Amino acid sequence: MKPITIILIICFSVLVQESNGQNRTLILWDNENKQPIESALILNSALQYTNAISNSNGLFEIPQSWQKNDSLFVHHVNYETTAFSISKDLKDTVYIKPQDFVLDEVVVYAETTVEQFLKDIVVNTERKLKLPVKYDAYYKEFTLENDKYISFADGSMQFYLEEKRGDLNIEASLLESRAVNLETSEEIDLSLVAPIGFESALSYTDPSRVSRFLNVNKFDNYNYSIKDGESFITILASPKKPDSDTYSNGKILVNKGDSTISYLQFQLHPISIENMKVVNAVIMKSKIKDYRVTVKYRAIEDNLMLDYVRMNVEMRLFNDKKIDQTNTFINDLSILKPSENQESISWGDRYRKKSIAKNGTDYQSEFWKNASHVSLSPEELELINRDNKDSKAK
16 A cells, blocks of 8 residues: 555545536636636526536536526636526626635624624524435545546545434435546555545535534634525635634525525635644645535425535645645535435445545446536546456456
8 A cells, every 4th residue: 555545544534427518518617727617506597506617627517497688697616796687699608706805893684783694694594404314425536646647536426414412413325336546546545545534525514613603602713705696695704813813714505585595615725724734644744735615405394404515635745755646536425415325324324434545336327417517627537437347457
């Protein structure tokens, strides 16, 4: 086993959507640095619970159900909300402007302080996220080393969530999975390359723990700004003193109809990353370079369910000799629907390991072709379309 693999465990204790030729693909672009924008939410004002999310290359698809002249809104934590419409004149590239995070310290919305408004949306969201619940889900994980994909694994899973003694208890069952090992990672132990794990993604079932800016005890540490929209209220959060602790910039979209969270996105503040300590671990050191999370909730009748979580962690591993590399871990969790059988997962079916990479099976169905909300980048598509047996043979 590689020493680096062991270090990753010490340091840290998108489903293939079937291509439809009739769907139109657009790309989001930063109009200042001319770079693609990842994890932006594209909302259709005419279809409240139908949306798209841009992938790592800024690409997103316009579903066939979206009609000509529909009004679309692009939301991203670091960019201004941008509106455009579907028409024959719509260009393939949509440019949006970076967001200025200099926010007012005190904002009042509908005669309520921002702190009370935040408390209300957290309470409302928690009230509609029913536990216990059992979900059918699709989960995938990627690992990159120096911007090159070195491993991929995915699986059809079931999760049973319940609250025990104030904590979220997670039971998991792995129904079907596959793993792809690239030529560049022949010596890597695939069971250890996903230090985030699906447990971390499922923790976002609790909106009060999503990030510090939604924690009532941390409100004084943030500036908030609220913007009223047609279907959603947008809340921006930024730390008052980012150099004093570990903080994130964030964006929350709130459904106006029931004051619940629809979408949330946050990223570690650049100053917090710069001030983050280097961790010593046996033969090398590690330091976080980026941490980004996208969370989406979906309405099911009068309840809410966790819909989608994407976690992206980037860290540098180095020492005084030959090692100096950057590893990126991308985990995607898509909740497909509540399971037909809501009973707890039996002891014999339980699966508790963080990574599913070593549990590739002879898969018979093609569940991954229509299970994910998010299109994959060309690199991700190439990776997961490789035949696992051929990769091993090479």
